[in-house]
Every structure is written in C-alpha cells, then in structure tokens.
Amino acid sequence: MRILVVTPWYPTVAQPTAGVFVQRDAQLIATHHDVEIVHLVEPQLLTEQDRVVDADSEVPVHRIPFDRNSPGTYRPAWRRLHPLIEQADLVHTHALPAIAAFTSRRIGRPWVHSEHWSAVTSRASFNLRGRIFVMFLSRLLRRPDVVTVVSSFLLEHVGRLRRGTTMIVPSAVPAAVVSAAEHSADRxxxxxxxxxxxxxxxxxxxxxxxxxxxxxxxxxxxxxxxxxxxxxxxxxxxxxxxxxxxxxxxxxxxxxxxxxxxxxxxxxxxxxxxxxxxxxxxxxxxxxxxxxxxxxxxxxxxxxxxxxxxxxxxxxxxxxxxxxxxxxxxxxxxxxTVADRFTPETVLRGYEEAYRAASARRREDDRR
Structure with missing residues (x-):
C-alpha cells in the first residue's frame, strides 16, 4: 500500500531531534508499505543542506514550507500536497497542526491521524489567539476515518472531540541493553x-x-x-x-x-x-x-x-x-515493566489495524 505520511514534526539539519519519533515510525511502516514523507516545515528551518540530506533518505521526504500561523502559506502548501495525495492509497497525518493544511479540502483517501500534541489536553499555555486556533483545529479531529493516540490520557481528551474510531497506538521505543546501575553513598x-x-x-x-x-x-x-x-x-x-x-x-x-x-x-x-x-x-x-x-x-x-x-x-x-x-x-x-509494550512490532500491529479500519470506513462511505 502506498502511504503518504504528513507531519509538521520531522528532523531537519537545524533541529535534528525534532520529530525523531515520527521518523522512526515512518521507517517502521516502510518495512511493510511504500511510504513517502511530507514535512510541513516552518520556512525558517528549511535549508539547502536539508535537500542534500534528504537525497540519501531511506524514505523519500518532501519538504513543503508551511506556517500554521500564516494563512498565506496554506494554498501554496496544498498545491504541492494535493498531487502527492492523489498518488497515495492512504494518508497518515501526525499531530494536530498537520490537519490545518487540510482545512476545507477533500482528501478522497482513507485517512488515519496520529495525535501526539500536548495542546490537545491543555490550551492554558497559549495566548487567547493560540487557544482559539487550537480549539478550531481540535474540531477537525472529527474528519479522519481513524485517529490513533499514544496514551489513555490523550484518548480521554480526543474522545470528547470525535465519535469515530479512536485507538491507542504508542510510539516505538528502540530496544536497549539493560545494565545494572552503580550505586555509591557519596553521590x-x-x-x-x-x-x-x-x-x-x-x-x-x-x-x-x-x-x-x-x-x-x-x-x-x-x-x-x-x-x-x-x-x-x-x-x-x-x-x-x-x-x-x-x-x-x-x-x-x-x-x-x-x-x-x-x-x-x-x-x-x-x-x-x-x-x-x-x-x-x-x-x-x-x-x-x-x-x-x-x-x-x-x-x-x-x-x-x-x-x-x-x-x-x-x-x-x-x-x-x-x-x-x-x-x-x-x-x-x-x-x-515495559517489555513488549512499545516495541516496533507492537506499534506496527497497531498501525496496521488502524489502516484496515480506515480503509473499511472509506469503502463504506463510498457505497453510500
């Protein structure tokens, strides 16, 4: 299946650790599907060096300048995004800001959205304009066929915003070598x-x-x-x-x-x-x-x-x-205590279930 992953968070040369968990999940999904990444990147973070790095990426990356606080970037972003959607079998968005690019747009493909953004659970850290914007975006969570969340805490909040299928799929955590800690009385x-x-x-x-x-x-x-x-x-x-x-x-x-x-x-x-x-x-x-x-x-x-x-x-x-x-x-x-709960295999099974549910929902809607 051809899957288009759309995310506002992804590593750049300027911010190499930003969205590394999205990158990790995309690479995981790519072991079973044809995956391409669309990074809706803040324009000031994009450099020519990113294009050099992306040329060697194991998963193809498209960097599209996009500023959720600047409506002038919405239409140009959609013009570049839409043809990529047309070539995909399923769209998988990550984090609420990504949905801003889909405002008033018809996707026409099975749509899975994965939510990680803390703003969904707390708007208090934003100014009035920010709180209004997050409130507007939160309503858009009704649109995807399936929404996955990373924890029961987030499930509770997202469940208040939509009636469609919502499930927990945590992010994958790389396996670690367990070693005993050294304890001493002096520190x-x-x-x-x-x-x-x-x-x-x-x-x-x-x-x-x-x-x-x-x-x-x-x-x-x-x-x-x-x-x-x-x-x-x-x-x-x-x-x-x-x-x-x-x-x-x-x-x-x-x-x-x-x-x-x-x-x-x-x-x-x-x-x-x-x-x-x-x-x-x-x-x-x-x-x-x-x-x-x-x-x-x-x-x-x-x-x-x-x-x-x-x-x-x-x-x-x-x-x-x-x-x-x-x-x-x-x-x-x-x-x-966390063995098998956050492994790549567990996460991939969760995403596959979400993809099947989204595809079934889209077929059902198309028959109506």
Missing part, C-alpha cells in the same frame, strides 16, 4: 532527558537538587537537551557543580547518559506519553516525574514514582523514597 546520580522548556520545569529540577543537598543527600543532575530556557537555567545554576547541562545528544549519547545514572528525574507538568521516560525504564532506570499525563499508563511502584505536588519538597521526598528502594528494583525488573 546520587540523576538524569533528565528533555527540552529546556517551561513544561519540563528545569528550574524546579534545580530547586529539587538543592533541596536534596540541603538534606544531606549528595545528588547530581545531568540534563540532556536544549531549548529556549537555556540562558535562564545557566544563570540559575551558575557555578553549581552538582548540575550540568549536557546539551542535545544522539541516541548513543542519550543511552550512555541513562546507563551512568541511577534515577531518571523529570518534574514535567504534563505529558502525552514521554518517550524519554520509557527509554529510561527500558534501560533499567526507575523514574521520578510529574503525575499528569500518559506516563500513568506505564509508571508504577515497580519502576518509579509519580509526584502529584509540583514542589521541590515533594520531588525530593520521592527521590529519597525511590533511592531507598534500590535493592528491590534491579535493572532487569525495572526494564521488564
């Missing part, structure tokens, strides 16, 4: 893997490390990732040697950071799924993180602690409690 090694943005609350992470050290716990934190809060975070940690910003790393680099850590720590305010936490667990590292979101699907007493209260005191309490439980939590037992 407690924590790691966070996330962008430096408000929603991940790196400033609260800093406060938590200092609260731990105030209590006599020799905690250290290495934060993997970058983002708009980097300047503020650097100013907040100053010369504090217990907290280090590592920057953006590739998959091997992230894996190495997870292996050297004892606990994955992320005081996130809200998550649709949080792949980095799943990757940590698959490496055998227990997690301490915020309680709101899709992480409730897989974090429990055998692999971590979810913290309801957003305070340094509450997070420090949870980290100490978890560290006192290390003897019970071997790396193997922690990793076993």
């Amino acid at each position: 407690l090694r924590l790691v966070a893997v996330a962008n430096l943005v408000d929603g991940k609350d790196p400033l609260l992470a800093i406060d938590t490390i200092r609260e731990l050290r105030r209590r006599g716990v020799p905690a250290e934190l290495r934060w993997v990732g970058d983002g708009p809060l980097r300047g503020r975070v650097q100013g907040a940690i100053a010369d504090d040697p217990s907290i280090r910003l590592v920057g953006t790393l590739d998959r091997a680099g992230v894996s190495a950071e997870l292996k050297r850590a004892e606990i994955f720590f992320l005081p996130t305010r809200r998550e649709t799924l949080c792949l980095s936490a799943i990757e940590a667990i698959s490496h055998g590292r227990p997690v301490v993180m915020g309680a709101v979101g899709g992480q409730r699907d897989y974090v429990g007493p055998d692999n971590g602690v979810l913290v309801e209260e957003s305070s340094a005191t509450a997070y420090a309490d949870a980290i100490i409690r978890l560290s006192e439980d290390f003897e019970r939590m071997s790396a193997e037992s922690v990793a076993a």
Whole structure:
C-alpha cells in the first residue's frame, strides 16, 4: 500500500531531534508499505543542506514550507500536497497542526491521524489567539476515518472531540541493553532527558537538587537537551557543580547518559506519553516525574514514582523514597515493566489495524 505520511514534526539539519519519533515510525511502516514523507516545515528551518540530506533518505521526504500561523502559506502548501495525495492509497497525518493544511479540502483517501500534541489536553499555555486556533483545529479531529493516540490520557481528551474510531497506538521505543546501575553513598546520580522548556520545569529540577543537598543527600543532575530556557537555567545554576547541562545528544549519547545514572528525574507538568521516560525504564532506570499525563499508563511502584505536588519538597521526598528502594528494583525488573509494550512490532500491529479500519470506513462511505 502506498502511504503518504504528513507531519509538521520531522528532523531537519537545524533541529535534528525534532520529530525523531515520527521518523522512526515512518521507517517502521516502510518495512511493510511504500511510504513517502511530507514535512510541513516552518520556512525558517528549511535549508539547502536539508535537500542534500534528504537525497540519501531511506524514505523519500518532501519538504513543503508551511506556517500554521500564516494563512498565506496554506494554498501554496496544498498545491504541492494535493498531487502527492492523489498518488497515495492512504494518508497518515501526525499531530494536530498537520490537519490545518487540510482545512476545507477533500482528501478522497482513507485517512488515519496520529495525535501526539500536548495542546490537545491543555490550551492554558497559549495566548487567547493560540487557544482559539487550537480549539478550531481540535474540531477537525472529527474528519479522519481513524485517529490513533499514544496514551489513555490523550484518548480521554480526543474522545470528547470525535465519535469515530479512536485507538491507542504508542510510539516505538528502540530496544536497549539493560545494565545494572552503580550505586555509591557519596553521590546520587540523576538524569533528565528533555527540552529546556517551561513544561519540563528545569528550574524546579534545580530547586529539587538543592533541596536534596540541603538534606544531606549528595545528588547530581545531568540534563540532556536544549531549548529556549537555556540562558535562564545557566544563570540559575551558575557555578553549581552538582548540575550540568549536557546539551542535545544522539541516541548513543542519550543511552550512555541513562546507563551512568541511577534515577531518571523529570518534574514535567504534563505529558502525552514521554518517550524519554520509557527509554529510561527500558534501560533499567526507575523514574521520578510529574503525575499528569500518559506516563500513568506505564509508571508504577515497580519502576518509579509519580509526584502529584509540583514542589521541590515533594520531588525530593520521592527521590529519597525511590533511592531507598534500590535493592528491590534491579535493572532487569525495572526494564521488564515495559517489555513488549512499545516495541516496533507492537506499534506496527497497531498501525496496521488502524489502516484496515480506515480503509473499511472509506469503502463504506463510498457505497453510500
């Protein structure tokens, strides 16, 4: 089957880690189908170097400049997108902003949409204009034949917006080599893997490390990732040697950071799924993180602690409690809690089911 994957999130030379999970899923689907990618890319992110890189891509990539906040880009984007849709057997969109390009347009193909965007569950972080726009886009979730979501948390919210078939298909997480963590009394090694943005609350992470050290716990934190809060975070940690910003790393680099850590720590305010936490667990590292979101699907007493209260005191309490439980939590037992749940095979089965359901729905509609 010829599948056209349309997404606003995909790696570029300027942002090599953006949408890497969409890339991973597209490559997975391409093992069973003919797949082409349409990246609805923000114009300022597109460079000539991307075209050079795309020429060697194992899955064909079409970069179409598109700014969801600029209506002037909608029609030109559709003119390039429409012929590609005509050549496809099925359209698979990712993330709500992609649907903006389909506004008032007839697709004429079975349509599966996969939702990951946190804005679907919380509009509070946007200004008034942004909230209105997200509200408008959310109504468009009624249009696809099938919508997949990555967690039960997202399923609950999307289920309020549409009556059609909606199912959970999580993102795939690469297999990890599980190794025992090294524990010592002279330091407690924590790691966070996330962008430096408000929603991940790196400033609260800093406060938590200092609260731990105030209590006599020799905690250290290495934060993997970058983002708009980097300047503020650097100013907040100053010369504090217990907290280090590592920057953006590739998959091997992230894996190495997870292996050297004892606990994955992320005081996130809200998550649709949080792949980095799943990757940590698959490496055998227990997690301490915020309680709101899709992480409730897989974090429990055998692999971590979810913290309801957003305070340094509450997070420090949870980290100490978890560290006192290390003897019970071997790396193997922690990793076993997510075994087979996020494998490529599991995800591919979910997508195949969604494709069959969308195709059946389209045939039914065509007979009417």
